[in-house]
Amino acid sequence: MADSSRAAPGGARTAGPRRATKAPRTKPAEVRRAELMAAAERLFLSQGVEATTVAQITRAAGVAKGSFYLQFTTRDELLSALRRRFLDDYLEELDAVVGEVPEDHHAARLAVWTAVTLSVFLDGAAQRGLLFAAPGDYAAPTPASPGGGNGAVERLTALLEAGARAGTWRLPAARATAVFLFHGLLGLLDDRAGVDREALEEAAMALVERLVLASD
Amino acid sequence: MADSSRAAPGGARTAGPRRATKAPRTKPAEVRRAELMAAAERLFLSQGVEATTVAQITRAAGVAKGSFYLQFTTRDELLSALRRRFLDDYLEELDAVVGEVPEDHHAARLAVWTAVTLSVFLDGAAQRGLLFAAPGDYAAPTPASPGGGNGAVERLTALLEAGARAGTWRLPAARATAVFLFHGLLGLLDDRAGVDREALEEAAMALVERLVLASD
Amino acid sequence: MADSSRAAPGGARTAGPRRATKAPRTKPAEVRRAELMAAAERLFLSQGVEATTVAQITRAAGVAKGSFYLQFTTRDELLSALRRRFLDDYLEELDAVVGEVPEDHHAARLAVWTAVTLSVFLDGAAQRGLLFAAPGDYAAPTPASPGGGNGAVERLTALLEAGARAGTWRLPAARATAVFLFHGLLGLLDDRAGVDREALEEAAMALVERLVLASD
Amino acid sequence: MADSSRAAPGGARTAGPRRATKAPRTKPAEVRRAELMAAAERLFLSQGVEATTVAQITRAAGVAKGSFYLQFTTRDELLSALRRRFLDDYLEELDAVVGEVPEDHHAARLAVWTAVTLSVFLDGAAQRGLLFAAPGDYAAPTPASPGGGNGAVERLTALLEAGARAGTWRLPAARATAVFLFHGLLGLLDDRAGVDREALEEAAMALVERLVLASD
DNA sequence: TATGAATGAGTTTTCATTCAT
DNA sequence: AATGAATGAAAACTCATTCAT
Structure with a gap:
C-alpha cells in the first residue's frame, strides 16, 4: 500500500531437506494446479468446504499463499474447478462405458449407467457432498440458468425414453423417473452404514430394476 | 436456558407510572427465542446460512446483539435448534397423520407418508437445503454418530417392513428401499422446474407405487 | 467463514493500570470518532497517508482494530472526514473573521482573508499536503464535478471582484488572481525553511498587496 | 548500469540460422530503462502512481517482471528516476532558453522563464501531480534534506535578485517572491477549467508582471 | 541478460462473542 | 433481562522482490 514502506519478502523454502535429484522448485502450472486441487480436496473432505482456508490449502500443498493465486483467481474458482473436473470425469466415463453397450440393449445400458454412477460416487463419495451441497446443484438446466444441470440426469432421461420407445419398459x-432414480442412488451412498460395496451395488441394482422395469 | 411458560415479568408495572402503553421490553424467553428463530429462518432463506450474521438476525428480530446470546450460546446452536424444530414438526405431523390410518392399511399408510413428506418439504423446501446441507444429514444414526438420522427413514422402514410382513408387497x-425412496422424493422436489404441485405429487406417488408395489 | 470453526475472541484491555475514576471503556461515538481522527492525523503527518495502516491508527488511538469500523465504513471514509472537517473549520473561520470587517473595506477584507488562510494552514500545515495531495483538489467546481472546489478560492474571487467594482483595485x-494568490500562499508555507511565523506573514502580506493593489 | 551506445548484440547472427528477422531479445540497458520509464509514466498517468504495479509496468513494457529489477533496484527508484528526468529536462530547457536572452534584459528573462515553466508544466501537466505529490517536493534544499529543491525556484530567485540589483524592479x-510566483503558476495550471492555453498564458503573464513589476 | 514462478509479509475488512452499564 | 460498544482473531487477497533456470 505505501509507496515506500513495503516489506522486503524473502526466499524461504518450504521444507525438503536436500533436493538431491531434481525437484525443481518451479513446476509446470498444470502440476501446481493439480497439487493444489488435490490438497484442497483432501481438506474439504476432512473439514468441510467452508471450514477450509486458502492458507491451509497452500500449507498442505507445500507452497506459499501467493502461489495459490497464481493458479486460481479466487477461492471460489478452485471450488468450481473441482466441481467441473469431477463432473467431467464422471460424464466421460459414463459416455465411454455406456457407449460400449449396443444401442438397443436398453436394460443393459441402464444397468451400466447405474453401475458407473454408483462406482464413481462411491470412490468420489466425498465430492458428492462437498461439491453439490446447494439444493438445485443436480437440477436440470432451466431457461433461467441453461448452464445448470449436471448431464447425468439428462443422459439417464434419454436412456429411459429410448427404452420406453422400444417397449423395453413403460x-x-x-424425466421424473430419472431424477428420482439418481437421487435415490445418491441417498443410498450417503446412507451406507457398514454396508459393503457388493451389497450396496446389489441393492441398488434391484431397486433400479424394480423402479424401471415394474410391470405395472 | 430456562423452562418455557413463564409469566411476563412485570413487577414494576403495577406501581411505576411510565411506560403505560408500550409493550414490555422484557419478553418471556420462549417468545424471544421464537422471534429470533423466525428472523433467522427468513434471513437464511433469502441470503443463505453462511451469509447471514448474528447482527442481521438480531436487527431483524428487533433486539440488541447481546440478547441473542441470552437465548443461544452460539450461532451454531441456533442452527441446530432450527433443524431440530423442523424435524420435530415434520415427524410429529407424520405420526399424527399416518396414525389416523388403520394399522393394517399398509398401502394407504405409504401413500399418506409420501403425501405428508412431499407437502412438508414442499412448503419448507428452503429449509431443506438450508438445514440439511451436509451429506449424511439425512442418514441413519450410526454407531459413530448415534444422534444422526432424522427419523423419517426409520419410520418409513418400519412401515415398509410391516407391509412386507403382511404380504402387501414384497x-x-x-431399509435400502426407504432410503432410496426418501432421497428420490427430495430429488424430485429439488428438480421441480416449472412443475406445479399437483403434477409433482402425482408423479411422485406413481413412482413410489412402482417402487414398492412392483409385482416383481 | 466456517460455520463452526470461528475463534472465540476474548476481552483484553487496552492498557490503563487502574481506572480509579471513571474512564468508561465505552465512549460516545462522537468521542471515539474524534480520537481516531486525531490519531490518524498524527500518523498521517509523520508517515504520510499511504504509509499509515488502520492497525496503526487503532493502536495509536488505543482501541481494537474492529472499533475503527464502528466509526468509519472504510479507511477512505476517514480520509474524507478529515478533509471535510479541515475545510469546514477553515471556511467557517474565514466567514466569521472576514464577516466582521465592514463590507466596503475591501483591502481590509483581503488582508483578513490572507491572515486567516495563512494561520489556518500554518497550524494545520500538515493537513494541507495530506489532504490535498491530488492535483485539482483545490480546483473550482466544474460542471463535471460541481461538488469540487474548496470554497476558499471562490470566496476570494468574490472578494476581489467586489473590490474591483468599488475601484479599490483594478x-x-x-478568478485567476485568486487562484494564483491562494497557491502562491500555500507554496510559501511549504517552503518556509527556518523562516519564523512573523516573517512569513509579513512577506506574504507584502506579496498579496503587490499582486492585488499594483497600480498597473 | 552500463553505458548507453552499445551495438545490438548479434554474435550468433552471422552464423546461426534461426532468428534472422526478429528483434534482439537483449537490448542495451539504457533502452530497457527508457522503455520501462515510458510504460510507467503512461500507467501512472492513467491510473495513478499508487494503483500501478510493477507487473503492469513490465507487461506494458513487454518484458518479464524480473527484468524490472535489472534496471531499478526498487519501485521507488523508478519514481525518483522519473522525477529526476522530468526536472532535468525542465531545467535544461530553462537554462537553454533563458540563456539566449541577454543577461541584462531582466524583464525579458522573467517572461521567458515564465513561458517555459508554463509550457513544460502544461505539457507534462500530469507528471506534476504524479511526481510531486508530497508537500515540500518543490521546496528548497534545506540543511535537513540537502537533496531537496528542484532548481527552478533557485533559478528564479537569482533572476529576480539580478533584476533588483539592476533596478529593473524593486x-x-x-526568494519569497520566487516561491510565491512558482506555486501561483502551478496553481493556475491545476485550476484551468475550460481555459484554453492562450488565455492561460496571457493571464499568467499579466499576474507575473503585476507581482514583480508592481510600482510599489 | 532475461525470465516468470514462487514467496510471504502485510493490508483491509468481517463478525462471533463478551461485558460493563 | 437488555443493551450495544468493544474486542481481536481470522480470512481473502495483493504485490514488491527474489532466484533458479
Missing part, C-alpha cells in the same frame, strides 16, 4: 414420466 | 431390503 | 481576471 | 524578498 414409463409415464421419464 | 421387499428384499426395506 | 483586476483583469479575478 | 523586491524586498526575492
Whole structure:
C-alpha cells in the first residue's frame, strides 16, 4: 500500500531437506494446479468446504499463499474447478462405458449407467457432498440458468425414453423417473452404514430394476 | 436456558407510572427465542446460512446483539435448534397423520407418508437445503454418530417392513428401499422446474407405487 | 467463514493500570470518532497517508482494530472526514473573521482573508499536503464535478471582484488572481525553511498587496 | 548500469540460422530503462502512481517482471528516476532558453522563464501531480534534506535578485517572491477549467508582471 | 541478460462473542 | 433481562522482490 514502506519478502523454502535429484522448485502450472486441487480436496473432505482456508490449502500443498493465486483467481474458482473436473470425469466415463453397450440393449445400458454412477460416487463419495451441497446443484438446466444441470440426469432421461420407445419398459414420466432414480442412488451412498460395496451395488441394482422395469 | 411458560415479568408495572402503553421490553424467553428463530429462518432463506450474521438476525428480530446470546450460546446452536424444530414438526405431523390410518392399511399408510413428506418439504423446501446441507444429514444414526438420522427413514422402514410382513408387497431390503425412496422424493422436489404441485405429487406417488408395489 | 470453526475472541484491555475514576471503556461515538481522527492525523503527518495502516491508527488511538469500523465504513471514509472537517473549520473561520470587517473595506477584507488562510494552514500545515495531495483538489467546481472546489478560492474571487467594482483595485481576471494568490500562499508555507511565523506573514502580506493593489 | 551506445548484440547472427528477422531479445540497458520509464509514466498517468504495479509496468513494457529489477533496484527508484528526468529536462530547457536572452534584459528573462515553466508544466501537466505529490517536493534544499529543491525556484530567485540589483524592479524578498510566483503558476495550471492555453498564458503573464513589476 | 514462478509479509475488512452499564 | 460498544482473531487477497533456470 505505501509507496515506500513495503516489506522486503524473502526466499524461504518450504521444507525438503536436500533436493538431491531434481525437484525443481518451479513446476509446470498444470502440476501446481493439480497439487493444489488435490490438497484442497483432501481438506474439504476432512473439514468441510467452508471450514477450509486458502492458507491451509497452500500449507498442505507445500507452497506459499501467493502461489495459490497464481493458479486460481479466487477461492471460489478452485471450488468450481473441482466441481467441473469431477463432473467431467464422471460424464466421460459414463459416455465411454455406456457407449460400449449396443444401442438397443436398453436394460443393459441402464444397468451400466447405474453401475458407473454408483462406482464413481462411491470412490468420489466425498465430492458428492462437498461439491453439490446447494439444493438445485443436480437440477436440470432451466431457461433461467441453461448452464445448470449436471448431464447425468439428462443422459439417464434419454436412456429411459429410448427404452420406453422400444417397449423395453413403460414409463409415464421419464424425466421424473430419472431424477428420482439418481437421487435415490445418491441417498443410498450417503446412507451406507457398514454396508459393503457388493451389497450396496446389489441393492441398488434391484431397486433400479424394480423402479424401471415394474410391470405395472 | 430456562423452562418455557413463564409469566411476563412485570413487577414494576403495577406501581411505576411510565411506560403505560408500550409493550414490555422484557419478553418471556420462549417468545424471544421464537422471534429470533423466525428472523433467522427468513434471513437464511433469502441470503443463505453462511451469509447471514448474528447482527442481521438480531436487527431483524428487533433486539440488541447481546440478547441473542441470552437465548443461544452460539450461532451454531441456533442452527441446530432450527433443524431440530423442523424435524420435530415434520415427524410429529407424520405420526399424527399416518396414525389416523388403520394399522393394517399398509398401502394407504405409504401413500399418506409420501403425501405428508412431499407437502412438508414442499412448503419448507428452503429449509431443506438450508438445514440439511451436509451429506449424511439425512442418514441413519450410526454407531459413530448415534444422534444422526432424522427419523423419517426409520419410520418409513418400519412401515415398509410391516407391509412386507403382511404380504402387501414384497421387499428384499426395506431399509435400502426407504432410503432410496426418501432421497428420490427430495430429488424430485429439488428438480421441480416449472412443475406445479399437483403434477409433482402425482408423479411422485406413481413412482413410489412402482417402487414398492412392483409385482416383481 | 466456517460455520463452526470461528475463534472465540476474548476481552483484553487496552492498557490503563487502574481506572480509579471513571474512564468508561465505552465512549460516545462522537468521542471515539474524534480520537481516531486525531490519531490518524498524527500518523498521517509523520508517515504520510499511504504509509499509515488502520492497525496503526487503532493502536495509536488505543482501541481494537474492529472499533475503527464502528466509526468509519472504510479507511477512505476517514480520509474524507478529515478533509471535510479541515475545510469546514477553515471556511467557517474565514466567514466569521472576514464577516466582521465592514463590507466596503475591501483591502481590509483581503488582508483578513490572507491572515486567516495563512494561520489556518500554518497550524494545520500538515493537513494541507495530506489532504490535498491530488492535483485539482483545490480546483473550482466544474460542471463535471460541481461538488469540487474548496470554497476558499471562490470566496476570494468574490472578494476581489467586489473590490474591483468599488475601484479599490483594478483586476483583469479575478478568478485567476485568486487562484494564483491562494497557491502562491500555500507554496510559501511549504517552503518556509527556518523562516519564523512573523516573517512569513509579513512577506506574504507584502506579496498579496503587490499582486492585488499594483497600480498597473 | 552500463553505458548507453552499445551495438545490438548479434554474435550468433552471422552464423546461426534461426532468428534472422526478429528483434534482439537483449537490448542495451539504457533502452530497457527508457522503455520501462515510458510504460510507467503512461500507467501512472492513467491510473495513478499508487494503483500501478510493477507487473503492469513490465507487461506494458513487454518484458518479464524480473527484468524490472535489472534496471531499478526498487519501485521507488523508478519514481525518483522519473522525477529526476522530468526536472532535468525542465531545467535544461530553462537554462537553454533563458540563456539566449541577454543577461541584462531582466524583464525579458522573467517572461521567458515564465513561458517555459508554463509550457513544460502544461505539457507534462500530469507528471506534476504524479511526481510531486508530497508537500515540500518543490521546496528548497534545506540543511535537513540537502537533496531537496528542484532548481527552478533557485533559478528564479537569482533572476529576480539580478533584476533588483539592476533596478529593473524593486523586491524586498526575492526568494519569497520566487516561491510565491512558482506555486501561483502551478496553481493556475491545476485550476484551468475550460481555459484554453492562450488565455492561460496571457493571464499568467499579466499576474507575473503585476507581482514583480508592481510600482510599489 | 532475461525470465516468470514462487514467496510471504502485510493490508483491509468481517463478525462471533463478551461485558460493563 | 437488555443493551450495544468493544474486542481481536481470522480470512481473502495483493504485490514488491527474489532466484533458479
